Amino acid sequence: MTTQAGQSRVPRFSAGARTGAAMHTARISLGRVFEAESANYFMLLGLTLFMVAFGLLMVLSSSYVASHADGSSWFAKFMNQGLYAIIGVPLMLVVSRIPSRFWQQWAWLGVAGASALQMLVVFTPLGTGVNNNTNWLSIGPVTFQPSELIKIALVLWVGMFLTRKESRLRQFGQTLLPALLISLVPIFLIMKGDDLGTTMIVGLMLVGALFFAGIPLWQLFVVGVAGGAAAFALAFSSANRTDRILAFLHPSADNANTTGYQVLQGQWGMANGGIFGVGLGNSQSKWSWLPASSTDFIFSITAEELGLIGAVLVLLLFVALAFVLLRIIRSAKTVFARAVTGGVMVWIIGQAVINVAVVVGLFPVLGVPLPLISSGGTALISTLAALGIVLSFARDESRDARLARASVRR
Numbered sequence: 139m140t141t142q143a144g145q146s147r148v149p150r151f152s153a154g155a156r157t158g159a160a161m162h163t164a165r166i167s168l169g170r171v172f173e174a175e176s177a178n179y180f181m182l183l184g185l186t187l188f189m190v191a192f193g194l195l196m197v198l199s200s201s202y203v204a205s206h207a208d209g210s211s212w213f214a215k216f217m218n219q220g221l222y223a224i225i226g227v228p229l230m231l232v233v234s235r236i237p238s239r240f241w242q243q244w245a246w247l248g249v250a251g252a253s254a255l256q257m258l259v260v261f262t263p264l265g266t267g268v269n270n271n272t273n274w275l276s277i278g279p280v281t282f283q284p285s286e287l288i289k290i291a292l293v294l295w296v297g298m299f300l301t302r303k304e305s306r307l308r309q310f311g312q313t314l315l316p317a318l319l320i321s322l323v324p325i326f327l328i329m330k331g332d333d334l335g336t337t338m339i340v341g342l343m344l345v346g347a348l349f350f351a352g353i354p355l356w357q358l359f360v361v362g363v364a365g366g367a368a369a370f371a372l373a374f375s376s377a378n379r380t381d382r383i384l385a386f387l388h389p390s391a392d393n394a395n396t397t398g399y400q401v402l403q404g405q406w407g408m409a410n411g412g413i414f415g416v417g418l419g420n421s422q423s424k425w426s427w428l429p430a431s432s433t434d435f436i437f438s439i440t441a442e443e444l445g446l447i448g449a450v451l452v453l454l455l456f457v458a459l460a461f462v463l464l465r466i467i468r469s470a471k472t473v474f475a476r477a478v479t480g481g482v483m484v485w486i487i488g489q490a491v492i493n494v495a496v497v498v499g500l501f502p503v504l505g506v507p508l509p510l511i512s513s514g515g516t517a518l519i520s521t522l523a524a525l526g527i528v529l530s531f532a533r534d535e536s537r538d539a540r541l542a543r544a545s546v547r548r
Contacts, residue, residue, distance in 0.1 A: 175532065175533055176469075176532050176533070178462060178465050178466050178469065178532045179529060179532035179533055181462045181465075182459075182462045182463070182466070182525065182528065182529060182532060183529060185455070185458055185459055185462060186230070186459075186510065186522070186525050187227070188455070189455055189459070189510040189511065190223055190226075190227065190510055190518075190522070192452075192455070192511065193219075193510050193511035193512070193518075194216065194219060194220060194223060195418075196432075196436055196439065196440055196511060197215060197216055197219045197432050197436070197512075197513045198213070198216040199418055199419050199421070199424075199439065199443060200421065200424050200431045200432040200436055200439040200440075200513075201214075201215035201216060201424075201431070201432035201513060202215075202216065203424050203425055203426070204424065204426075204431060204432065207426060215432055215513055218513075218515065219513050219514075219515070219518070221515075222514075222515035222518050222519055223518065225519060226518050226519040226521075226522035226523070227522060229519065229522060229523055229526065230522040230523060230525055230526035230529065231526065231529075232526070233523055233526030233527055233529075233530065234526045234527075234529035234530045234533060235530065235533075236527075236530060237530070238472070238474055238475065238530065238531070238534065241294045241297075241298070241474075241478075241527065242294075242297070242298040242301065242474060245291065245294040245295040245297070245298040245299075246295065246298075248287075248290070248291035248294060248295065249288075249291045249292055249294075249295045249320075249324060251287075251291070252284055252287040252288040252290075252291040252292075252324065253288065253323060253324045253327055255275055255284035255287065256275075256284040256285060256288060256324065256327040256328060256331075257327060258275055258284075259272060259273060259274065259275045259284055259285075259327075259331055260272060260327060260330040260331050264276055264277060265331065266281070267331065267332075271331060271332050271333045271378075271505060272331040272332060272333075273285055273328070273331045273333045273336065282515070282516040283516040283517070285328045285331075285333060285336045285340075286516045286517055286519075286520035287520065288324045288327075288328065288340065289339070289340060289343060289485055289520060289524070290520055290523060290524050290527075291324075292321060292324055292340065292343070292344065293343055293344075293347055293477075293478055293481035293482060293485070293524070294478060294527070295320075295321075296317060296321065296344060296347045296348070296351075296477055296478075296481065297347060297351070297473070297474040297475075297477035297478040297481070298474060299313075299316075299317055299320075300313065300317070300347075300348070300351040300352075300353075300473050300474070300477050301472065301473045301474040301477075304473050307351065307352045307353055307354075307473075308352075308353075308354055310357055313353065314348065314353055314357050314361070317348070318344075318361065321344055324340070325337060325340055325341065325344075328340060329372065332376060332378065332379075333505075334369070334372060334373065334379060334504060335492070335504030335505045335506040336506065337369075337372075338369060338492070338504070339485060339488060339489050339492070339506060340485075341365050341369070342484050342485070342488045343481045343482075343484050343485040343488070344481070345358060345361065345362060345365070345484070346480045346481050346483065346484025346485070346488075347477040347478065347480050347481030347484075348361075348477070349480060350467055350476045350477055350479070350480025350481075351473050351476055351477035351480070352473065352476075373502075379502075382502045382503050382504075383502050385398035385401070385502070385503070386398070386401070386499075386501070386502035386503070389401050389402050389499075400428065400429050400430070400435065400503065401496075401497075401499055401503065403423055403427050403428040403429075403438075404423070404428055404435045404438035404497050405438075405497075405498070405499055406423070407421065407422070407423035407427075407428055407438045407439065407441070407442040408438050408441040408442055408449070408497075408498070410422065410423070410442050411441045411442035411443065411444070411445045411446070411448075411449075412445055412446070413445050413446045413447065414445040414446075414447060415441070415442065415443050415444040415445030415446075415447070415448055416442060416443055416445075417443060418443050418444065419443065420443060421439050421442045421443050422442075423438065423439060423442055424439055432512065432513040433507050433512050433513050433514060434493065434496070434497075434503070434505055434506065434507060434508075434512065435497055436507075436508055436511055436512045436513070437449070437452065437493060437494055437497045437508055437511075438497050440452055440511075452508075452511065453494070456486075456487055456490045459486065459487065460483060460487045463479055463482070463483040463487075463528065464483070466479050466528060466531055466532050467479045467480055467483070470531055471534075475531040475534070478527060478528070478531070479528050479531055482524045482525065482527070482528055485524070486509045486510075486521060486524075486525075489506050489507075489508075489509050490508055490509055492504060492506055493506055493507065493508045493509075493512075494508070509521050510522075
C-alpha cells in the first residue's frame with residue numbers, strides 16, 4: 139500500500155493484537171514447562187510418595203516406645219526417618235531429571251566407588267555392625283551402608299554393559315559370563331561382612347536385570363541353580379546363620395535374645411490384631427516385647443495395629459508398585475531402561491517378599507527391612523534414588539510420545 143506521496147506504508151498491528159500474540163507465546167512456553175508426564179510417571183510417583191508417608195506413620199507408631207526406652211525423645215527415630223525422607227524425596231525428583239546417558243557414562247565409577255567404600259567396611263576399623271553383621275561405615279558423625287549404594291551402582295553398570303552387548307545377548311561367553319565375574323566382586327565384599335540377606339537381594343536383583351534385558355532363560359537357570367547352591371552353603375558357614383536357621387525350625391520364647399523369640403513375638407502380635415486391628419498406636423508388642431519393631435518387624439506392628447486389613451493394604455501397595463514397574467519395562471525402548479527397571483523391581487519387591495516371609499515365619503530371619511516402610515536412612519534414600527532413575531525412564535516415555543504426536547501433526 140502506498141500513500142499519495144508515493145511512500146510505502148508498513149502495516150501496523152494494534153496494541154490488542156500485540157498483547158494477544160504475547161499471551162499466546164506465554165501460553166506455549168508455560169505449556170512446555172508444565173507438559174504432562176506419562177501416566178506411568180504419575181502412578182509411580184504418587185505410589186512412592188504414599189508409601190513413604192505411610193511408612194513414616196508406622197515408624198512413628200512403632201518406634202516411640204523404643205526411642206524413649208533408649209533415653210531419647212519419644213519422637214527421635216521418627217524425626218530421623220523424617221529427615222531422611224526430606225532428603226530422599228527431593229533427591230528422587232532431581233535424579234528423575236538426569237538423562238540415561240549420564241548413568242551409562244559413570245556406571246563404572248559408581249561400582250568402583252561403592253565397592254571401595256564396602257572394602258573400608260570389611261577391612262578397616264571404620265566398619266561396624268549389629269548381630270555379627272558388619273555392614274555399616276562410620277566416618278565421623280556420618281554412618282551409612284555402602285551395600286545400599288552397591289545395589290544402585292551395580293544395576294546401572296549391568297544395564298550399561300548389556301546395552302553395549304545388545305547384539306550378543308545370547309552369547310554366554312560374551313555377555314553373561316563377564317557380567318557375572320565383575321558383579322561377583324561387590325557381592326563378595328557384601329558377603330565378607332556376613333550380610334547374607336543383602337547378598338541374596340543383590341543376587342536376585344542381578345538375575346532380574348539380566349532377565350528383563352533378554353538373556354536366555356536356560357542361562358539364567360544355570361546361574362540360579364549355582365547361586366542357590368552357594369546361598370545354601372553360605373547359610374551354614376557361620377554359627378550366627380546356623381543359629382538363625384535352627385531358631386526358624388524350632389522357635390522358642392524361653393530366651394529373649396534368640397531370633398526364635400523374635401519370630402514368635404511377631405506372630406503373636408499379628409494374631410492379636412485380628413481383622414480390624416487394635417488401633418493405630420495401641421500395639422502391645424512394641425512395649426519391649428518385639429525386637430526391631432520399627433525396622434525388620436514393622437510389618438508385624440502394622441498387622442497388629444491395623445489388622446488383616448492393614449496388612450493386606452501393605453501387600454497391595456507392593457503389588458501395585460510391581461504393576462507400574464512392569465508397565466514401564468514394557469514401554470521401555472532401550473535395553474538399559476529394561477535392565478535397570480527390572481533390577482530395581484526385583485530388588486524392591488523381592489526384599490518386601492523376604493521381609494514379610496520372615497515375619498510370618500516362612501523364612502529364617504535375614505535382617506532385611508521392608509522397603510519404603512521400615513525405619514532406616516540409607517535404605518530409604520537408596521530406594522528413592524533408584525525409583526528416581528526409573529522415573530527418568532518414564533519421562534523418556536512421555537517425551538517419545540510427544541515427539542511422535544508432533545511428527546504426525548507435521
